[in-house]
Amino acid sequence: MTPEREMVQAEVVVIGAGPAGLSAALAAARAGARVTLIDNNHQPGGQYFRQPAVELRVRKLAGHQRVGQALTQRVTAAGVRLLTETTVWGAFEDKVLALYGPEAPEFIRAQAIVLARGAYERPAAFPGWTLPGVMMSGAAQILLKSQRILPGQRVVLAGTGPLQLVVAAGLVQAGAQVVAVLDGSPLLRRILFRPLHNGLALWGQWSRLAEGLSSWWTLRRAGVPFRTGWGVLAAHGQDQLTGVTIAQLDDQWRPRPDTATMLACDTLCCGYGFIPATHLSRLLGVRHEWQPRRGGWVPLRDRHLQTNVPGVFAAGDCAGIGGAELAVIEGELAGRAAAAQVQGNGLNPSHEDAANGELERLRRAMRREQRFQQLYSELFTPGPGLDDLARPETIVCRCEGVTRAQVSQAVQSGADTLAMVKGIARCGMGNCQGRICGPLVATLVAQETGRDWAQVGQFSVRPPIFPIPVAALAPRAEHPSN
Amino acid sequence: MADVRTLEAPVVIIGGGIVGCAAAYYLACRGVRAVLLERSVIAAEASGRNGGGVRAQCRDRRERRLAMASIKLWEGLQAELGADVEYVQAGNIRLAATEERMAQLVSEAEEELADGLQVEVWDRQQLRRRAPYLSGAFVGAKYCATDGIANPILATWAFAQAARRNGATLLTHTQAVEVQVERGQVAGVRARGPQGELKIETPFLIHAAGPWTPELALGLGIHIPVEPARSVVVVTQPMPLIFKEFVSSHDFGIYARPARKGHIHIGGVTIKTGSFDKEVTLEAMTHMARSVLMVPALQKANFLRAWAGTLAMTPDRVPVIGPVDGIRGYLLASGFSGHGFCLGPIVGKLLSELVLEGEPSLSLDDLRLARFADTPTQP
Numbered sequence: 001m002t003p004e005r006e007m008v009q010a011e012v013v014v015i016g017a018g019p020a021g022l023s024a025a026l027a028a029a030r031a032g033a034r035v036t037l038i039d040n041n042h043q044p045g046g047q048y049f050r051q052p053a054v055e056l057r058v059r060k061l062a063g064h065q066r067v068g069q070a071l072t073q074r075v076t077a078a079g080v081r082l083l084t085e086t087t088v089w090g091a092f093e094d095k096v097l098a099l100y101g102p103e104a105p106e107f108i109r110a111q112a113i114v115l116a117r118g119a120y121e122r123p124a125a126f127p128g129w130t131l132p133g134v135m136m137s138g139a140a141q142i143l144l145k146s147q148r149i150l151p152g153q154r155v156v157l158a159g160t161g162p163l164q165l166v167v168a169a170g171l172v173q174a175g176a177q178v179v180a181v182l183d184g185s186p187l188l189r190r191i192l193f194r195p196l197h198n199g200l201a202l203w204g205q206w207s208r209l210a211e212g213l214s215s216w217w218t219l220r221r222a223g224v225p226f227r228t229g230w231g232v233l234a235a236h237g238q239d240q241l242t243g244v245t246i247a248q249l250d251d252q253w254r255p256r257p258d259t260a261t262m263l264a265c266d267t268l269c270c271g272y273g274f275i276p277a278t279h280l281s282r283l284l285g286v287r288h289e290w291q292p293r294r295g296g297w298v299p300l301r302d303r304h305l306q307t308n309v310p311g312v313f314a315a316g317d318c319a320g321i322g323g324a325e326l327a328v329i330e331g332e333l334a335g336r337a338a339a340a341q342v343q344g345n346g347l348n349p350s351h352e353d354a355a356n357g358e359l360e361r362l363r364r365a366m367r368r369e370q371r372f373q374q375l376y377s378e379l380f381t382p383g384p385g386l387d388d389l390a391r392p393e394t395i396v397c398r399c400e401g402v403t404r405a406q407v408s409q410a411v412q413s414g415a416d417t418l419a420m421v422k423g424i425a426r427c428g429m430g431n432c433q434g435r436i437c438g439p440l441v442a443t444l445v446a447q448e449t450g451r452d453w454a455q456v457g458q459f460s461v462r463p464p465i466f467p468i469p470v471a472a473l474a475p476r477a478e479h480p481s482n
Numbered sequence: 483m484a485d486v487r488t489l490e491a492p493v494v495i496i497g498g499g500i501v502g503c504a505a506a507y508y509l510a511c512r513g514v515r516a517v518l519l520e521r522s523v524i525a526a527e528a529s530g531r532n533g534g535g536v537r538a539q540c541r542d543r544r545e546r547r548l549a550m551a552s553i554k555l556w557e558g559l560q561a562e563l564g565a566d567v568e569y570v571q572a573g574n575i576r577l578a579a580t581e582e583r584m585a586q587l588v589s590e591a592e593e594e595l596a597d598g599l600q601v602e603v604w605d606r607q608q609l610r611r612r613a614p615y616l617s618g619a620f621v622g623a624k625y626c627a628t629d630g631i632a633n634p635i636l637a638t639w640a641f642a643q644a645a646r647r648n649g650a651t652l653l654t655h656t657q658a659v660e661v662q663v664e665r666g667q668v669a670g671v672r673a674r675g676p677q678g679e680l681k682i683e684t685p686f687l688i689h690a691a692g693p694w695t696p697e698l699a700l701g702l703g704i705h706i707p708v709e710p711a712r713s714v715v716v717v718t719q720p721m722p723l724i725f726k727e728f729v730s731s732h733d734f735g736i737y738a739r740p741a742r743k744g745h746i747h748i749g750g751v752t753i754k755t756g757s758f759d760k761e762v763t764l765e766a767m768t769h770m771a772r773s774v775l776m777v778p779a780l781q782k783a784n785f786l787r788a789w790a791g792t793l794a795m796t797p798d799r800v801p802v803i804g805p806v807d808g809i810r811g812y813l814l815a816s817g818f819s820g821h822g823f824c825l826g827p828i829v830g831k832l833l834s835e836l837v838l839e840g841e842p843s844l845s846l847d848d849l850r851l852a853r854f855a856d857t858p859t860q861p
Binding site: 090092093096098107413414415416417419420423424429430431433460462463464467468469470471472473474475 | 523524525526530635642643652654655718719761762764767772774775781782783784785787789790
């Protein structure tokens with residue numbers, strides 16, 4: 001370590017200020033720990049509580065935004081040090097985190113870390129998916145929630161899950177014409193298949209059901225067609241989206257060709273579910289397990305939500321997709337445990353006894369949410385047909401412009417691991433560092449080699465996990481005399 | 483007890499790096515279908531993780547003639563292997579920040595010119611004129627126009643592909659576990675692969691497994707003084723082309739070179755020895771950021787990604803290549819000490835000649851293991 005570098009000692013460092021992170025920071029601070037909360041956005045809240053841009057001076061906040069604002073106020077009132085616009089670009093030995101941000105120290109040595117990095121959207125590579133006008137629903141949501149901008153005028157939504165309904169309703173309310181909402185899941189059939197089991201999982205999810213119902217009602221009143229068991233096969237246009245081909249899908253999400261038809265639109269919002277953000281947990285040496293039902297690779301945790309790396313906790317979607325309610329509960333559990341640990345109480349039973357009733361309540365709530373999540377993923381996980389939409393010339397790695405054919409060619413020439421395919425075809429070497437193309441390429445390599453995702457593995461993770469200016473690490477005192 | 487598959491091969495090669503793959507290729511070109519064993523994948527270690535420098539200047543005299551011969555091969559390699567390996571003779575600049583360093587470079591230049599390597603010595607003014615992108619921290623430099631760069635993974639892969647096309651068998655994810663010797667002659671290799679145990683009967687073994695070479699050789703009673711070392715390379719986001727040469731400074735302990743799409747690869751000249759660990763440390767990254775002292779325009783660059791690899795170091799930082807006394811049919815090629823990428827093609831070729839003719843077209847005598855006389859090499 002060069003001496004001029006700024007290294008700050010910290011007790012509990014929470015990374016990510018969405019529902020899980022805010023909740024963890026609050027719980028840890030209330031338990032008496034000194035807490036630093038880091039987020040790379042301008043304002044805390046994450047995607048779920050995303051706030052309007054300050055410059056817009058919005059007076060009337062939407063429901064989630066109000067909840068998020070109140071939670072943030074409690075967090076700051078509890079004395080949490082909040083570092084926004086700050087990227088954690090590396091994690092090194094001894095829980096040293098490398099930061100880049102306007103007010104952030106360069107390095108922070110944490111006694112305990114709560115990872116609450118959330119999730120990112122599962123990509124799908126179909127012909128035309130890289131055209132301007134095609135976006136993830138989350139991006140459309142950011143434009144709406146944060147900037148109050150419509151992504152386009154005539155919008156099609158495709159994918160699966162109730163979030164698509166919420167985004168569609170938001171677009172309608174903001175004045176867009178939503179041409180259609182397509183959900184690939186054969187929804188009704190699946191719900192009716194096990195009514196009792198599903199009913200139990202839904203029991204208690206009143207606010208969720210209310211939000212879904214209200215979105216559905218908004219769409220209904222606006223006359224927006226909502227088709228389940230349908231999906232987008234291709235996007236069309238020269239340098240801007242002009243339309244999409246849609247078709248009815250079977251149980252495996254394979255299109256029925258005779259049903260294919262065109263829809264004119266200038267915007268397509270895709271929402272195929274989420275993938276836990278695990279770059280940082282992997283960099284910290286946390287052990288992960290392949291759990292497709294929970295979004296893919298997830299960190300293994302004990303009942304205190306601590307990973308196999310002592311002092312590293314994980315909460316919320318980054319530890320397995322579970323939604324905002326579960327994230328808040330997990331955040332609270334992880335925040336308490338992290339605080340107890342830095343205070344030297346360990347995670348020992350006597351301390352736990354003191355808070356027993358409360359912890360028991362939280363764990364019960366967690367189980368209820370997990371039950372719901374199980375149902376959710378059963379209903380809203382895309383089938384394998386989605387992976388077959390890409391044609392040979394379809395790009396799978398956007399940063400480096402690598403096509404499906406190039407990946408296949410690399411595999412056929414003998415590259416049988418993800419790392420080897422990356423080395424030859426360059427996919428995963430670009431700015432996203434494999435966050436987008438990783439799942440797509442892994443699927444292709446698995447298909448071509450006849451193995452499953454777990455065997456194919458992942459791109460290796462090394463710092464920097466986000467691009468950082470060389471100047472941030474360069475010696476400052478010396479000035480080259482050139 | 484599972485079945486042991488038994489094969490026969492004229493030559494077994496251990497190690498799927500550039501040396502092993504090149505040897506397999508040159509053997510295959512002459513009709514000898516070797517079996518190559520690689521415990522991981524092709525180019526998994528140093529061959530795929532180096533800075534991509536292909537240079538003859540600033541080398542130990544024993545290596546220089548090999549490097550010069552190798553560059554002759556590199557010049558025709560893309561056509562010969564039918565693959566784009568991003569090879570360009572973009573030039574190599576070795577910088578001097580002190581007068582002492584400059585004096586070293588000047589005397590090295592005399593030796594190089596005597597050996598037929600065309601190099602130029604630049605003083606401060608010439609350096610400024612020829613490489614205006616460099617900082618003013620240097621008193622001069624030595625330049626070699628025929629030195630260049632290539633893409634390490636693609637080059638190693640191209641050799642592997644060409645070897646396969648010509649009849650070599652490349653078994654990846656297959657680890658050699660024992661070398662069998664009968665009456666002072668190599669008899670076979672036992673290996674473990676995805677399909678279980680494997681025994682390959684062979685009279686020739688080319689052992690080119692980098693820092694993992696000594697472990698297996700120890701079973702033959704051969705002590706190879708090669709130890710692992712970690713090297714790190716950090717890559718910037720693509721930026722407008724401001725230089726094309728491979729530039730390095732031993733005073734700063736750093737090299738930098740552009741790749742085809744405008745990324746700059748930055749690596750360390752000094753490396754941590756004794757470690758198989760491939761972690762990219764904070765120290766390494768901070769060290770690479772010192773490249774701004776060499777190329778100030780890097781102040782505006784962004785680090786995009788990094789990797790670490792394991793090199794095989796010898797005490798004199800020159801490889802061990804050739805037969806080993808006491809075991810007929812055993813050919814060693816290890817300890818390249820970070821210089822193996824450029825040397826790979828020629829060493830592969832010379833190893834193929836050792837198998838076929840018993841004598842290489844370039845002498846390897848001064849690179850033999852026997853030079854480490856004080857270390858016991860007899861079984």
